[in-house]
Amino acid sequence: MTPHLSEQRSDVRGQGTASASIEAAARREVRGQRSEVRGQQSASGNQTPSSVLRPPSIRVALLTGGGDKPYALGMAAALTSVGIHVDFVGSDDLSVPELLANPRLNFLNLRGDQREDASTKAKVLRVLKYYARLIGYAAKAKPKLFHILWNNKFQLFDCSLLMLYYKLLSKRVVFTAHNVNAGKRDQNDSWLNRISLKVQYSLCDHVFVHTDGMKSEMTSEFRIPATKVSVIPFGINNTVPNTSLSSAEAKRQLGIGNDDKVLLFFGNIAAYKGLEYLIAAFSELLTKDRNYRLLVVGKSKGPESYWNQIRRGITSSEIADSVIAKIEYVPDEQTELYFKAADVLILPYAYVFQSGVLFLGYSFGLPAIAADVGSLKEEIVEGETGFVFKPRDSSDLARKIHNYFNSELFRNLESRRAEIKAYANERYSWDKVAAVTTSVYSRLLNSRI
Numbered sequence: 001m002t003p004h005l006s007e008q009r010s011d012v013r014g015q016g017t018a019s020a021s022i023e024a025a026a027r028r029e030v031r032g033q034r035s036e037v038r039g040q041q042s043a044s045g046n047q048t049p050s051s052v053l054r055p056p057s058i059r060v061a062l063l064t065g066g067g068d069k070p071y072a073l074g075m076a077a078a079l080t081s082v083g084i085h086v087d088f089v090g091s092d093d094l095s096v097p098e099l100l101a102n103p104r105l106n107f108l109n110l111r112g113d114q115r116e117d118a119s120t121k122a123k124v125l126r127v128l129k130y131y132a133r134l135i136g137y138a139a140k141a142k143p144k145l146f147h148i149l150w151n152n153k154f155q156l157f158d159c160s161l162l163m164l165y166y167k168l169l170s171k172r173v174v175f176t177a178h179n180v181n182a183g184k185r186d187q188n189d190s191w192l193n194r195i196s197l198k199v200q201y202s203l204c205d206h207v208f209v210h211t212d213g214m215k216s217e218m219t220s221e222f223r224i225p226a227t228k229v230s231v232i233p234f235g236i237n238n239t240v241p242n243t244s245l246s247s248a249e250a251k252r253q254l255g256i257g258n259d260d261k262v263l264l265f266f267g268n269i270a271a272y273k274g275l276e277y278l279i280a281a282f283s284e285l286l287t288k289d290r291n292y293r294l295l296v297v298g299k300s301k302g303p304e305s306y307w308n309q310i311r312r313g314i315t316s317s318e319i320a321d322s323v324i325a326k327i328e329y330v331p332d333e334q335t336e337l338y339f340k341a342a343d344v345l346i347l348p349y350a351y352v353f354q355s356g357v358l359f360l361g362y363s364f365g366l367p368a369i370a371a372d373v374g375s376l377k378e379e380i381v382e383g384e385t386g387f388v389f390k391p392r393d394s395s396d397l398a399r400k401i402h403n404y405f406n407s408e409l410f411r412n413l414e415s416r417r418a419e420i421k422a423y424a425n426e427r428y429s430w431d432k433v434a435a436v437t438t439s440v441y442s443r444l445l446n447s448r449i
Helices: 003-015 020-030 035-042 069-081 120-140 155-168 191-203 212-221 247-253 275-286 304-315 332-341 356-363 394-404 413-427 430-446
Strands: 059-063 085-089 105-108 145-148 172-176 206-209 229-231 261-266 292-297 323-326 344-347 368-371 386-389
Touching: 059 069, 059 120, 069 085, 069 430, 120 155, 145 430, 155 172, 155 191, 172 191, 172 430, 206 212, 206 430, 212 229, 247 332, 261 275, 261 332, 261 356, 275 292, 275 304, 275 394, 292 332, 304 323, 332 356, 344 356, 344 394, 356 368, 356 413, 368 394, 386 394
Parallel strands: 059 085, 059 145, 085 105, 145 172, 172 206, 206 229, 261 292, 261 344, 292 323, 344 368, 368 386
Antiparallel strands: none
């Protein structure tokens, strides 16, 4: 293991709660717990979360809202591992064996079938049925605490009327804001969007975010008290299958040569993702080296005009034969193929605070080259887990890609993959997510007494 990355891992182990901000957040939340819980938490030091908090009386409703499947499954497993009893509100695609077999988890399939190929009428009906089931469940639910991981389909309803309904039922509501203002990120912000978010954040008893920058935005733009906001890591993706498939075999299955230099863009395709900068950088690289290959894998999200513009840029140029594009939703079972075939993950984002795709890449030990936006620079150990480039600068991105393929990191990629995976499993451990989350739960529920 390289000294720098080894030091980073040592720092992570020594912190105990992932980072200074997480540790401070945990300490602040613990102050509000009962005296015996405070004593346990303050004396815990390097104890694991399971030895710090195991309150058998806590029961929480985890409302997944159809969001990131690996994150929802990871959160459920983390909470139940420390003794929390969970009502897990999900859908068919979240009905996995390990979840159903969990004795501390009550799986409630309120969302049902979520097939993309369903008719418009069927989609409308299933959304309406879901809201009816959710409203009925909330009225009879045993948990006094609702933790919303994502909103549902209708933001105005979710942020206002549904929140007011939960509060009228005397529920404590916790919300994980993976994006403080997705409208701003997606360049379709409006006063109505901001008001609805303000209402939801104000009605929440506590809000979780993933970076200090997100917390600053929450407190400054939406005037939410800092004491109501905690920073937690974005838990590492440990549910996507990771088999013995080799990099060479993955490349062979995609028709890519062993000597090709493979770049991967993975995830939803939207304007804020900055794919156009990667296309421009890739074109520049190919003028000097025809061994580069680009994988563009993900579903177009947002205005189709954006993807159409990207597609025309690919098909009408000399890079077309060097690009493999799979523009559709990729199920978990197929995800491994692309991350194993790739030599590096590219995050050319124009605007974002953090990226779940980065952590997915880390779970496969894949280095990343990311734009210096949001907290991405903080998540990359320069030269050890990847590199950072200037945002919206395709020439700088091309330079960093060229430098990467001439670096020790790439030359020793097979051994470095294992090191990156180990580093990420420590830094973004679900145990650390559970430690902060359960302390917040305890404080909120104990404050009712």
